[in-house]
Amino acid sequence: MTAADATADPILSRLSDALGRLEPRGLPPVESWKPPYCGEIDMRIAADGTWFHNGSPIRRPALVKLFASILRKEPDGRIVLVTPVESVGIAVDDAPFLAVEMAVEGTGEARRLAFRTNVDDLVPLDTEHALRFEQDREGGLRPYIHVRRGLWALMTRALTYDLVEMGEEREIDGTRWFGLAAGGAFHRIAPAEAA
Structure with missing residues (x-):
């Protein structure tokens, strides 16, 4: 999402304002180039x-x-x-982008999250921009958010801690999960006994 698109989304607009109003930039249509x-x-x-x-x-x-x-x-x-x-x-x-800043609004599934990448993309957590969680070789948590075109941003360690702090346990299909409620959904991080 470009900074120009941020004006249509209040949480992204506030994040952009906090960052000193990012310059609008369109993205080239790389999907159509062959x-x-x-x-x-x-x-x-x-x-x-x-x-x-x-x-x-x-x-x-x-x-x-x-x-x-x-x-x-x-x-x-x-x-x-x-x-x-x-x-x-x-x-x-690892990932081509790094999520370096987060804005949070609300609580529970109504909570809205938006992220800024190291190249100033503003990314809301929504159906187009999903969260995924992986474990690294040492068993640590590595959260990512989809930015665009199948490209993901790895969260900084500080953002990872912030996400985990918002986490909660829920039972889904008979299994207790530790996860994060946001963007109208519950994002599973790990089975609760492993968290």
């Missing part, structure tokens, strides 16, 4: 959201935002940068 695949380039998005090119961090935020706007996930799972004339593969350590 360029040839030209192989991999030496570009990587680290797990902490840092973009690298030829092993060096990209230090210009505007350039990172430009690249982020032309990301696409291919049917085979590859993440590519795509233009009307070429498509190139890049490495992504």
Whole structure:
């Protein structure tokens, strides 16, 4: 969701206001582009959201935002940068985006959540932007929110703690679950005995 779309959603509008009114930007129609695949380039998005090119961090935020706007996930799972004339593969350590800030309004299933990514996308928790939870190798919790085009944002550790703090237990189909009520739904995190 662009900042221009935020004015239609009160919680996103407040998040945008708190961030100093983000500049509106439209996203290119990468889904309609069918360029040839030209192989991999030496570009990587680290797990902490840092973009690298030829092993060096990209230090210009505007350039990172430009690249982020032309990301696409291919049917085979590859993440590519795509233009009307070429498509190139890049490495992504975890998720291509990082959710770095959250706005909360209300309680229970009526609770509304919105997130800002490290590239200033504003993402509401809704049917198009689902939450998913995974466990890492050490058994820790890794929450993600769908941003766009099959691309996800990993939550920062601080946001993870905030989400867990809002959690509660519910019985669903005979199983006790620890989860989060928001956006008109209960988002399962883990079976209650494992939480």
